[in-house]
Amino acid sequence: MINPLQTPLLYRVLTSLVAPVLPLWLRRRAKVGKEDGSRLQERYGRTDHMRPPGELIWLHGASVGETQMLRPLIDRLLEKPDRHILVTSGTTTSADLLDKQLPDRAIHQYLPVDTPRATARFVAYWFPTLAIFAESELWPNLIWTTERANVPLALVNARMSNASLHGWSRRKRMARSVIGAFNLILPADSKTAKGLSQLLDRSVPEIGSLKLDAPALAYSQDDHDGLRRWIGDRPAWLAASTHEAEENVILDLFQAVRAEKPDSVLIWLPRHPERGEALTKRTGGAQRSKGETPRPDQSVYVMDTMGEMGLALSLVDVCVLGGSFAPELMGHNPLEAARAGVPVITGPHLSSFADLFDAMAAAEAVIIVEPDALADAVLQGLDGQLSDQARTASDFAEQQSGVLDITVTRLEELIARRYMDPDDWGDTPS
CATH class of the missing domain: 3.40.50.2000 (Glycogen Phosphorylase B;)
Structure with a gap:
């Protein structure tokens, strides 16, 4: 059996072929409450929201755990008054919670399905200043489309299990195409740092987990x-x-x-x-x-x-x-x-x-x-x-403090690099 994650070309071809049946799949999910039927257009990269002018930082987390971990980072990135935030996730529970929690100048959207056309539509419309993915939520077409648009990519709080690292190690060409597209990788633990260093053949030092630097939880x-x-x-x-x-x-x-x-x-x-x-x-x-x-x-x-x-x-x-x-x-x-x-x-x-x-x-x-x-x-x-x-x-x-400060500093450096001539970038940060 051929694994669709074996090569980038095969993945793109197969995701293009399955695209016509995705609307049926999404409608079925909506019927059982796994999708928001009123917002299915977002899964195709379409939206009723206007893109705000100026800098737009896009952060993506899979579900509740990842998006809640990103909340302090969102607040810090919004300290610049003219900046806006786009947050994407893939579950209705995370969307419901974020709709109640997100501050002014922050928008939630559902992540587009990972087909070439949906991801191209999404990236072209929002055209973010920086794309930040959390932990191990890696969608190849979305990452490649963002990279081709010359949008810097960051993987924060990167965490991978032994099984995941082993799986990627068996598909090194694919791994280097997907994970290697990130300009900045900030691992949350030593296992991930070591595994990604070996996988990418470059040093990816651990900085620690953002979850360790979160404030005490609030309540009514x-x-x-x-x-x-x-x-x-x-x-x-x-x-x-x-x-x-x-x-x-x-x-x-x-x-x-x-x-x-x-x-x-x-x-x-x-x-x-x-x-x-x-x-x-x-x-x-x-x-x-x-x-x-x-x-x-x-x-x-x-x-x-x-x-x-x-x-x-x-x-x-x-x-x-x-x-x-x-x-x-x-x-x-x-x-x-x-x-x-x-x-x-x-x-x-x-x-x-x-x-x-x-x-x-x-x-x-x-x-x-x-x-x-x-x-x-x-x-x-x-x-x-x-x-x-x-x-x-x-x-x-x-x-357990300091990880958030380090993360914000490295992300701001990456944003600043976007406005430079690529020839002046020097080495890609890790």
Whole structure:
């Protein structure tokens, strides 16, 4: 079987051939809520928005996690008053959240499908001053079209798994055509930096993760006060960013904790909000997305809403961080809880943030346990026995700064280079 990612020419030919059937595919997705039916034209590179005059910086993130990571970067780039921002993503959840969050002079659009015609239409219309892609969201036609338009390309917070790096290494011609098109690559971890250096045959130094340099999460004080009245003096713990594959682990944990502390309450914030209804039925709790306020006799509140991790963390004594209790999972960022001063307990499957968790474990700033040891760890947190760990984690989080400043500086340098004669550019930055 021929892999369409084997060569650039084959990829372009195949994506051109499938283009006529994409409208049917997108309409089917819209029927099941995976696309916004009222905005399908954006998936073909068309829009009703006028392009603002002057500098337009385009940032792309795949979904909620990536676009939320870009928020502080967007704010910094908008410090120049005459500059505008275009943010693209591919999911309805990220679009809904960004539509509520984006500041003035920032626009959200859905990413065009990766066909030669749709990407050419998109780039020609928006013609950005700089294109910034986040993490590992790489669409070949879109990248090549942007490169041909002489728009500088940056890959920020670059993160790739071992499997992804291995896959690209088997297709070096394609990798060098796609990843090599970036004028600036800023890896988030040493594994990605080393892998990309070998792949591109040039030095790509690690600078660290933008997720480590994020501010403490904000929340509504009114919402906090209302839920605080429900909790009262009861001990409270959080199951955060959990996946369906580990829900039984959390349910068993809930029963074990209740057996020791019958008055304890659980706030459950699933990674994917669509799991909220099932979790509410299984626990007998209240469901936030339906506007329900938990009754005094309820011990579970399912916060199946986006962008409310800060609120959840403000209410609890300890956080169990999901995405880590099943072999197919790879962990989530623990620094949000650490910055909130909440003890962090997580599982053993942490490959996406291996460097970070290794450093935190060495500093005794996180507790990593197997599922059978979870209950004891949570009970220690509810008894106040993890306060030293919480302080250490908070201090550790405060030390993870500077990545955002470095990223902004390098991006501004790349913008400035655009206005220079290419013959004066010198070496391509990495």
